[in-house]
Amino acid sequence: xxxxxxxxxxxxxxxxxxxxxxxxxxxxxxxxxxxxxxxxxxxxxxxxxxxxxxxxxxxxxxxxxxxxxxxxxxxxxxxxxxxxxxxxxxxxxxxxxxxxxxxxxxxxxxxxxxxxxxxxxxxxxxxxxxxxxxxxxxxxxxxxxxxxxxxxxxx
Amino acid sequence: xxxxxxxxxxxxxxxxxxxxxxxxxxxxxxxxxxxxxxxxxxxxxxxxxxxxxxxxxxxxxxxxxxxxxxxxxxxxxxxxxxxxxxxxxxxxxxxxxxxxxxxxxxxx
Numbered sequence: 001x002x003x004x005x006x007x008x009x010x011x012x013x014x015x016x017x018x019x020x021x022x023x024x025x026x027x028x029x030x031x032x033x034x035x036x037x038x039x040x041x042x043x044x045x046x047x048x049x050x051x052x053x054x055x056x057x058x059x060x061x062x063x064x065x066x067x068x069x070x071x072x073x074x075x076x077x078x079x080x081x082x083x084x085x086x087x088x089x090x091x092x093x094x095x096x097x098x099x100x101x102x103x104x105x106x107x108x109x110x111x112x113x114x115x116x117x118x119x120x121x122x123x124x125x126x127x128x129x130x131x132x133x134x135x136x137x138x139x140x141x142x143x144x145x146x147x148x149x150x151x152x153x154x155x
Numbered sequence: 156x157x158x159x160x161x162x163x164x165x166x167x168x169x170x171x172x173x174x175x176x177x178x179x180x181x182x183x184x185x186x187x188x189x190x191x192x193x194x195x196x197x198x199x200x201x202x203x204x205x206x207x208x209x210x211x212x213x214x215x216x217x218x219x220x221x222x223x224x225x226x227x228x229x230x231x232x233x234x235x236x237x238x239x240x241x242x243x244x245x246x247x248x249x250x251x252x253x254x255x256x257x258x259x260x261x262x263x
Contacts, residue, residue: 030166030169030170033165033166033169034162034165034166034169035162036165037161037164037165038158038159038161038162038165039158040158040161041157041160041162041209042157042158042159042161042205044157045157045158045202045205045208046204046205048157048204048205048207048208049203049204049205052203052204062203066207067240070207070208070243070247071244071247073208074244074247074248074251078251078255079251079255081255082255082259083259084261093161094165095161095162095164095165095167095168095175096158098175098178099160099161099164099179099182099209099210100157100208100209101209101210101213101244102208103210105247105248105251105252108248109248109251109252109255109256110261112256113259113261114261116256116257116260124253124256128249128252128253131176134176134179135176135179135180135183135210135213136245138180138183138184139183139184139186139187139214140237140238142183142184142187142214142217142218143187143190143217143218143221144218144233144234144237145187146188146190146222147219147221147222147225147233147236148233149191150191150218151222151233
């Protein structure tokens with residue numbers, strides 16, 4: 001049985017270590033990261049807007065053009081992932097690469113590629129949405145709840 | 156606009172202890188709530204792809220599809236409409252993901 005004194009001393013040591021660790025870990029360069037995320041995220045959206053303009057110039061309405069635009073962006077993200085080109089962009093730009101839909105495609109394709117070696121059913125099939133899954137689950141839950149509330153409220 | 160959303164996400168990542176998947180979930184939920192308040196529609200009108208391509212646009216599209224079908228079909232529409240606009244994103248991601256995973260192997 002460990003004496004309560006020894007336990008407390010251990011906890012104290014752990015807390016001390018925690019404080020030391022947080023004081024040593026470098027602070028992320030907040031401004032630099034935010035600017036890079038802004039520029040890269042903005043560029044990706046600009047490409048998306050360009051693709052959308054191509055579709056609308058062919059006579060689609062704004063609403064109709066959304067779906068093919070998103071599909072094109074997903075294709076771009078998927079191909080870049082296949083070429084192992086999206087990972088360095090993500091390293092460089094952080095949220096700037098993760099938040100656009102190309103990042104969603106990247107997580108799905110990268111997981112599919114990585115888990116292929118664990119088999120096609122239990123590897124690729126089961127783990128394709130290992131990162132994108134929570135986004136889908138909570139997106140659908142919150143979306144349906146919001147729609148329910150608005151629908152009840154407005155009739 | 157899209158850049159601003161990404162910068163906000165990055166600041167959130169750097170200043171809090173959220174991991175990237177947590178941050179993405181927060182954004183998709185925020186998109187759905189802003190959609191319900193009628194704010195996200197205005198962002199889309201203003202910024203187009205800049206508001207639709209970030210993951211918050213995904214939440215917005217789910218809420219919008221769900222509401223649209225609910226107004227048309229009633230309760231059933233809440234569920235049939237959820238993936239009205241986003242089913243395409245999920246399907247293409249699965250399709251291209253499989254094709255590319257079959258064709259390419261990750262670089263070590």
